[in-house]
Structures are given as structure tokens and as C-alpha cells.
Amino acid sequence: MSAVLVVADHRQGELRDVSYELVSAGDGLAEQSGGDLHLAVVGGDVDRFADELDLAGVDAIHTIARGEEFNHDVYVESTEQLVESIEPTYVLGPNSVNGLDYLPAVANRLGRPLVTDAIDLETDGDRLELTRECYGGKVETTIELEGEAVVSVREGEWPAATEPGDASIEPFDVTIDEDAVGSTVTGFEEVTGGDVDITEADVLVSIGRGIEDEENLDLVRDLADALEATLSSSRPIVDNGWLPPNRQVGQSGKVVTPDVYVAIGISGAVQHVAGMKGSDTIVAINTDPDAPIMDIADYAIHDDLFDVVPALIEQFE
Amino acid sequence: MKLLVAVKEVATVEDSFEVDGTEIDDRYLGARLNEWDEYALEEAVQLREAGVADEVVTVTVGPEEHEQSIRKALAKGADRAVRVWDDALADADLLDVRAKTDVLRAVVEEEEPDLVLTGVQSGDDSWGATGVALADEVGYQWAAVVNDLEHDLADGTASVRRELEGGVEELTDVELPAVLTVQTGINQPRYASMRGIRQAQRKELAVKDFSALGLDPSAVEGSLERTAMYEPESESDVAVWEGSSDETAGALADLLREKGVAP
Numbered sequence: 001m002s003a004v005l006v007v008a009d010h011r012q013g014e015l016r017d018v019s020y021e022l023v024s025a026g027d028g029l030a031e032q033s034g035g036d037l038h039l040a041v042v043g044g045d046v047d048r049f050a051d052e053l054d055l056a057g058v059d060a061i062h063t064i065a066r067g068e069e070f071n072h073d074v075y076v077e078s079t080e081q082l083v084e085s086i087e088p089t090y091v092l093g094p095n096s097v098n099g100l101d102y103l104p105a106v107a108n109r110l111g112r113p114l115v116t117d118a119i120d121l122e123t124d125g126d127r128l129e130l131t132r133e134c135y136g137g138k139v140e141t142t143i144e145l146e147g148e149a150v151v152s153v154r155e156g157e158w159p160a161a162t163e164p165g166d167a168s169i170e171p172f173d174v175t176i177d178e179d180a181v182g183s184t185v186t187g188f189e190e191v192t193g194g195d196v197d198i199t200e201a202d203v204l205v206s207i208g209r210g211i212e213d214e215e216n217l218d219l220v221r222d223l224a225d226a227l228e229a230t231l232s233s234s235r236p237i238v239d240n241g242w243l244p245p246n247r248q249v250g251q252s253g254k255v256v257t258p259d260v261y262v263a264i265g266i267s268g269a270v271q272h273v274a275g276m277k278g279s280d281t282i283v284a285i286n287t288d289p290d291a292p293i294m295d296i297a298d299y300a301i302h303d304d305l306f307d308v309v310p311a312l313i314e315q316f317e
Numbered sequence: 318m319k320l321l322v323a324v325k326e327v328a329t330v331e332d333s334f335e336v337d338g339t340e341i342d343d344r345y346l347g348a349r350l351n352e353w354d355e356y357a358l359e360e361a362v363q364l365r366e367a368g369v370a371d372e373v374v375t376v377t378v379g380p381e382e383h384e385q386s387i388r389k390a391l392a393k394g395a396d397r398a399v400r401v402w403d404d405a406l407a408d409a410d411l412l413d414v415r416a417k418t419d420v421l422r423a424v425v426e427e428e429e430p431d432l433v434l435t436g437v438q439s440g441d442d443s444w445g446a447t448g449v450a451l452a453d454e455v456g457y458q459w460a461a462v463v464n465d466l467e468h469d470l471a472d473g474t475a476s477v478r479r480e481l482e483g484g485v486e487e488l489t490d491v492e493l494p495a496v497l498t499v500q501t502g503i504n505q506p507r508y509a510s511m512r513g514i515r516q517a518q519r520k521e522l523a524v525k526d527f528s529a530l531g532l533d534p535s536a537v538e539g540s541l542e543r544t545a546m547y548e549p550e551s552e553s554d555v556a557v558w559e560g561s562s563d564e565t566a567g568a569l570a571d572l573l574r575e576k577g578v579a580p
Contacts, residue, residue, distance in 0.1 A: 011481065011485070012485075016482075070487075072449075072459070076453070095445075096481075096482060097461065097462045097479060097480065097481050097482060098481070100437075100445050100446065100449065100461045100462065100498075101449060101459075101460070101461040101462070101479070102449070103446070104414060104446035104447070104448075104449035104450035104453070105449055105450065105452070105453035105459075107414070107415075107446075107450065108415075108418065108450045108453045108454055109453065113413060113414075113415065113539070113540045113541055114413070114414050114415070114444075114446055114450070115541065116414075116443075116444050116445055116446050117443060117444075117445065129544070133443070133549075134441060134442055134443065134546070135328070135329075135330045135341070135440075135441055136440065136443075137549070138330050138334070138548070139330075139336065139341065139546050139547065139548055139549070140546070140547060140548075140549050141339070141543055141545060141546045141547075142543070142544045142545040142546075143411075143541050143542065143543055143544065144541070144542045144544050145540050145541050145542070146540065147540075155482075182458035182491065182492040182495075183458055183459075183460060183489055183490065183491045183492070184489065184490045185487055185488065185489050186476075186488045186489065186490060187487075187488045188481075188485055188486065188487055188488065189478075189485070189486045189488065190484060190485055190486075197483045197484065199482065199483045200483075202578050203573070203578045203579065226580075227573065227579050227580070228579065228580055229578075229579075245484065246484040254482065254483060254484065255482065259576055259578050260572075260573060260576055260578055262569075281572070281576065283569060283572070284555070289557075294553055294555050295553045295555075296553075297555045298555065298556065299555065299556050299557075299558060299568075299569070299572065300555045300556070300557045300558070301557070301558050301565040301566075301569065302557060303562060303565060304562075307562040308562050308565060308566055308569075310562075311562040311563050311565075311566035311567075312566040312569060312570060314563075314566070315566055315567060315569075315570035316570065316579065316580060
């Protein structure tokens with residue numbers, strides 16, 4: 001039996017989407033290895049989070065009510081002590097900014113190998129095969145290891161688990177050496193133009209260089225309004241100062257996983273694709289049928305956006 | 318105050334390349350100082366220029382060929398450099414986080430810096446983990462993905478901003494000594510001046526092997542094995558809607574309504 005422990009990710013009172021994806025990733029490993037799936041919720045409103053994550057496949061949820069927000073010392077100690085209690089073969093966490101702030105320390109304390117940013121996982125219960133990208137996504141590699149491991153999984157790579165479950169939910173007592181806590185979170189701030197979080201949108205209308213001129217932005221704003229969607233963009237639009245940085249999708253912007261991503265006049269450079277390829281459905285509107293965006297688009301319209309967008313707005317009037 | 322900056326030379330890949338076994342054929346590889354580390358280095362040099370730090374030392378785990386990148390770091394303002402290399406490292410086919418942590422620990426214990434800066438990740442393997450693992454290993458505090466650092470470091474505390482997802486920054490105070498992993502955009506890395514390049518040739522670049530650092534060759538015996546490398550397959554199975562703008566817009570409108578995401 002090789003149990004799996006996944007650690008949920010939350011911030012400012014809400015579970016992050018990757019928590020549900022971690023359940024899917026962990027459930028896959030537990031199924032393949034014939035073990036139980038354990039889930040840990042550390043900090044915040046742990047009872048509500050536990051209810052929300054009581055999903056099919058999860059056998060046990062351990063709640064650790066320590067603080068409101070992420071603190072890496074608390075996460076490291078909690079995960080370490082849970083691992084000592086459950087003895088899972090695999091520990092899975094998010095490859096988020098906070099995941100990268102504690103999982104390397106967890107692996108270090110446990111003396112386990114660490115693999116970060118996994119995009120696929122397969123196990124026979126003993127040997128784990130992980131897939132990850134190198135060189136900015138130009139190649140994928142597979143890595144194999146025997147036995148125990150700590151793994152961070154890329155956000156948006158696994159489907160979110162949704163089916164209700166029947167897990168046992170119990171508090172787990174941890175002993176935290178307060179003297180060892182050497183960092184203190186003093187607050188949060190939204191970056192400039194923080195009027196919207198495009199990562200939370202169900203539908204994104206996203207524009208690129210093809211929009212040509214700042215004054216043409218009104219056209220896509222009208223479209224976003226008509227679709228009740230959120231407006232986002234590729235990097236050049238933000239570099240030009242036409243939209244604030246919080247609208248930028250991509251490696252240096254936001255990673256988004258909406259239900260539908262409508263890429264309008266976006267060629268699809270790898271840096272942009274990294275931020276939106278996890279979208280459920282991708283629609284590309286572009287005059288160039290050979291644009292790289294077509295490699296990952298599900299649907300395409302090879303036509304001028306200045307003809308298609310007004311026609312689309314009309315469909316919703 | 319002494320600053321240690323862990324910098325790495327990374328491989329860059331041409332747009333068109335071939336894979337040879339589990340590596341990219343080296344005919345298609347170039348080299349550069351890791352982009353993220355350039356920001357970490359700039360931050361350190363600025364701290365010395367502000368009078369907060371006295372010395373900036375770089376550490377690199379890499380073979381002699383990497384000295385071109387180390388000289389570049391010296392030209393940009395580092396005072397001296399340490400390069401670690403050993404036959405055991407040359408023989409290792411995959412250097413995992415554990416191995417890098419063990420090697421860097423030996424250097425941190427020798428140099429005893431007050432603050433260690435390094436990039437969030439490397440541009441080639443992108444593990445994004447060595448800084449935090451190192452901090453835990455040497456008993457330092459840490460913060461990952463820092464995009465702002467207050468330069469006074471008053472009362473032995475580093476006040477930083479961590480760049481979270483969704484355009485949110487976390488404000489955190491970290492006690493020194495500490496390791497910070499630095500995000501791009503924290504500053505504007507300078508170009509090396511001609512004077513800097515000349516001076517870099519005379520700066521100390523110490524080379525240390527495992528015995529000099531008291532390390533055992535088993536430090537790099539990793540448990541990971543790279544079994545394959547390949548180009549991701551193009552998944553271009555795009556369905557193209559044909560017809561007039563009204564027809565294609567109609568097809569898209571139908572899709573959005575089908576998905577239940579449009580009014």
C-alpha cells in the first residue's frame with residue numbers, strides 16, 4: 001500500500017483551483033498504487049475548506065487550524081508531521097509561488113527526492129514516472145524514481161475534481177516551534193490596476209498585436225460586455241500601456257484556465273501559450289492559418305477580427 | 318554584511334534542434350548567465366553600492382567553460398567568485414535539488430554570508446527549488462519569488478514582497494541570515510561596462526573541488542533518472558469554421574451558449 005498525501009492551496013479565504021486539481025492528480029496516483037488518498041488543509045477556514053474538498057477519491061482529510069494565511073514554517077512543520085504519521089509514499093503540493101516556498105524544505109527535512117512542476121504522473125506503486133518541461137517548454141522529459149517522493153504539480157494540468165465524496169474529516173495536532181518561525185506576513189497588495197483577477201474568469205476575450213491600435217480596444221470591450229466575459233491580453237498590449245499589467249496572460253503575466261479562451265489577433269508565442277494552454281476550450285480568431293496559436297486551438301476562424309468581432313457582438317444583441 | 322549570490326550558466330536552445338538520447342544535441346545549444354540570477358546579482362550589487370553590504374561573492378557549480386559567465390558576473394560588480402567542480406559532478410547525469418543543496422551548503426558554511434540571493438529558477442531545467450532547500454539545510458530563513466526588497470535591512474530583517482499569482486503581492490518580513498529567490502523585474506540589471514570587464518579579469522575566481530569543501534562524492538548520487546526527452550507533439554487538431562463572418566460568428570456564439578458560458 002502506498003498512500004498519497006496532497007496539501008491544499010488557499011489564499012485570502014478561498015481555496016485556489018489547484019487544490020481541486022491536486023485531488024485529481026492524487027486520486028490518479030492512489031488508484032494506480034492501490035493506496036489511500038489523504039488531504040491536508042493547513043490554516044484558514046479549515047472546516048469549510050475540508051467540506052469543499054470532500055470529493056470522490058479522498059479517503060481522509062486532516063485539518064490543521066493554524067493561522068489565517070500561508071506561512072511556510074507552519075506548512076513545513078505540518079506537512080512533515082503528517083508525513084511521519086501517515087507515511088505516504090507520495091506527497092503532492094502545488095507548483096505555486098507558495099508551493100515553491102515550502103515544498104523544497106519539506107523534501108529536504110524528510111530526505112526525500114523532490115521533483116517540481118510535474119505535468120504528468122504515472123506509478124506502479126513502486127516506480128514513479130514524472131513528465132516535466134525543460135528549456136521553456138521546448139522539450140519534455142520523463143524522470144523516474146523509486147519509492148518515496150515529494151512532487152509539486154503544475155497548475156492547470158489536471159482536471160478539477162468535482163464529484164462529492166465521503167472522506168473522514170479530522171483535526172490533526174501539530175507541534176510548532178514558534179521560535180523557529182522566522183518570517184512574518186505583514187499584508188497583501190494588489191498590483192496596479194488590480195480591478196479584476198483574470199485567473200478567476202470563466203470566459204476570457206484576449207487580444208494581441210492584431211488589434212493594431214489603442215482606439216480599437218473599444219471593439220473588444222464591447223465584445224467582452226456582450227459575452228459577459230473578462231478582457232485579457234498578450235504582453236505587447238501591456239507593454240504599450242493599453243491595458244494594465246493585471247490583464248496580461250503568459251509566463252510573466254497570469255496563468256489562466258478559463259472554460260473558454262477566445263484569442264483574438266494573438267499569434268501564440270510560447271510565452272503566451274504557457275499562460276493559457278490549460279484553458280478548457282481555445283478559440284482563435286486570426287487571419288494567419290499558420291500562426292502557432294492554431295497548434296493549441298480547438299476551434300479557429302481564419303478571418304479578419306474587424307469583421308468577425310462586430311458580427312459576434314451582433315449575435316448577442 | 319556579506320552577500321552570496323548563487324549564479325548559474327544555463328544552456329539556451331536554438332529554435333530548431335535535435336534531441337540526442339536524453340539530451341539536446343549540443344550543436345544546438347548556446348550558453349548564458351541565467352536570466353533570474355542576473356536580477357539577483359544586480360540586487361546584491363545595488364545593496365553594496367547603497368552601503369548596506371560590504372562584499373558580494375558569487376558561487377557557481379559548474380565546469381571551467383562556465384567561467385565566461387562567472388567573469389560576466391564579476392564585470393557587473395561582484396567582488397569575487399567561487400566555482401565548485403569535481404569529477405563526481407562531471408560524472409553525474411542529473412544534478413537534482415538534493416545534490417545542489419549539499420554542494421552549496423558547504424560553500425555557505427565556509428563563507429557565512431548574511432544574505433544569499435539567487436534566481437527563482439533556471440532557464441533550462443527550471444526546478445525552482447534550490448534556494449529554499451538550501452535555506453532549510455543551512456538553518457537560514459527564506460522567501461521565494463521576491464520582486465521587491467527594502468534596501469535598509471534594518472534590525473536584521475529583510476522586508477520583501479513576494480509575487481503571488483493573480484497579481485497579488487505578499488509583504489513579508491524575513492529575519493537574517495536568509496536566502497531570497499529573486500524574480501525577474503525586481504530591478505533593471507546593468508550591462509557590464511568596459512571598465513568592469515577589464516577589472517573582472519583581475520578579480521579572484523577560486524575553484525574548489527569536493528575535498529577542498531569537505532564533501533563526499535556520494536553527495537551527488539541522486540535518486541532521479543532521466544529516461545526520455547522529446548519535443549512535445551503538435552496537437553493541431555483545430556476545427557476551422559468556414560464561411561462568412563456572420564456564419565463563423567454564429568458558430569462561435571453557438572459554442573459559447575452550448576458551454577453555458579454566454580448569455
